[in-house]
Amino acid sequence: MNAMLPxxxxxRLASPGLPIGGFSYSQxxxxxxxxxxxxxxxxxxxxxxxxxQGPVCLFDAAMLAQMLQxxxxxxxxxxxxxNQRYLASxxxxxxxxxxxxxxxxxxxxxxxxxxxxxxSWPDGLANGEICLPAAWALAAHALGIARREALTALLWSWxxxxxxxxxxxxxxxxxxxQQLLSALLPALAEAVEQAISLPAEQHSNFAPGLMWAxxxxxxxxxxxxxx
Numbered sequence: 001m002n003a004m005l006p007x008x009x010x011x012r013l014a015s016p017g018l019p020i021g022g023f024s025y026s027q028x029x030x031x032x033x034x035x036x037x038x039x040x041x042x043x044x045x046x047x048x049x050x051x052x053q054g055p056v057c058l059f060d061a062a063m064l065a066q067m068l069q070x071x072x073x074x075x076x077x078x079x080x081x082x083n084q085r086y087l088a089s090x091x092x093x094x095x096x097x098x099x100x101x102x103x104x105x106x107x108x109x110x111x112x113x114x115x116x117x118x119x120s121w122p123d124g125l126a127n128g129e130i131c132l133p134a135a136w137a138l139a140a141h142a143l144g145i146a147r148r149e150a151l152t153a154l155l156w157s158w159x160x161x162x163x164x165x166x167x168x169x170x171x172x173x174x175x176x177x178q179q180l181l182s183a184l185l186p187a188l189a190e191a192v193e194q195a196i197s198l199p200a201e202q203h204s205n206f207a208p209g210l211m212w213a214x215x216x217x218x219x220x221x222x223x224x225x226x227x
């Protein structure tokens with residue numbers, strides 16, 4: 001196998017052009033803008049850093065790390081259990097719809113790719129509700145992407161999309177967006193390592209401010225995004 005192929009597949013999976021609909025969600029950031037919690041580059045950096053260090057690292061990424069390991073071990077029962085736990089962790093309707101829609105879209109995408117033709121989907125996930133992290137773990141395995149790189153790709157995809165929300169809705173200029181990415185990349189790298197080593201009993205998605213903003217979005221009068 002060409003040594004560059006895993007890197008190319010990694011870039012493909014992390015690309016904003018991946019047709020799974022990530023661009024249409026803000027994950028509560030649009031409401032944070034509407035409520036004035038985020039209003040400039042400094043407050044945007046503070047918000048994203050807190051979310052990255054909090055539920056994104058301590059739950060979403062930590063759960064993905066476990067899912068990636070379950071896929072590597074061919075442990076379908078554990079993957080299904082983790083999928084159900086992740087779905088149950090979504091605190092509002094839009095968050096649940098988001099992960100199910102994106103998981104479904106990634107599963108459909110894989111079904112149409114040569115790399116996905118020989119995939120063995122676990123019982124309950126081949127046709128039932130599948131969260132994005134579970135679908136991501138299966139996609140990474142099918143595309144030959146290593147665990148740490150696959151985890152990094154999902155966190156990068158999340159961060160890039162959050163910055164794109166700011167570019168569209170705050171608004172923030174493209175250069176300022178790149179400066180924000182530079183400021184947050186060290187925290188993202190730390191989050192990857194922490195998520196991989198975090199014991200299951202320390203997983204936590206407790207983030208009341210974020211959940212309040214996400215719930216407010218469901219009744220927000222004017223909005224660009226689906227969450």
